[in-house]
Amino acid sequence: MPFGLFSIFAALYMALYTLYSAGSYLVTRTLDIAATGIGPSFEIGTPDLFYLNTSVLLILIAIVLSFTISLIFIGKRMSESVIGFRHLFSYLILYGFIAPIWLAKAVIGATRGTISAWR
Numbered sequence: 001m002p003f004g005l006f007s008i009f010a011a012l013y014m015a016l017y018t019l020y021s022a023g024s025y026l027v028t029r030t031l032d033i034a035a036t037g038i039g040p041s042f043e044i045g046t047p048d049l050f051y052l053n054t055s056v057l058l059i060l061i062a063i064v065l066s067f068t069i070s071l072i073f074i075g076k077r078m079s080e081s082v083i084g085f086r087h088l089f090s091y092l093i094l095y096g097f098i099a100p101i102w103l104a105k106a107v108i109g110a111t112r113g114t115i116s117a118w119r
Contacts, residue, residue, distance in 0.1 A: 008103060015100030068092070 076083045
């Protein structure tokens with residue numbers, strides 16, 4: 001029970017932190033463009049193996065995505081069904097957006113003590 005509560009609030013925190021980071025980045029870039037009048041340049045550059053982003057959040061995201069994709073392919077092999085790249089991509093994108101909303105709604109409903117309409 002305590003681990004379940006921790007994971008619920010950790011998932012909500014990560015979703016809100018991601019939204020905050022994305023919003024902060026967009027506001028900062030918009031203000032930079034407004035102040036300087038110079039738009040963003042889309043230069044890829046050359047890969048540098050001496051600089052590799054090793055932030056803990058990036059490593060955790062890579063681990064979770066690789067485990068999720070491997071579990072999907074293991075399930076595909078067990079069920080002997082066909083899953084294309086389009087299905088995998090739509091699952092990862094939709095689940096990433098829908099699950100935090102569903103989880104927040106469940107937490108709000110649990111704190112208010114309301115019964116879901118689907119029951």
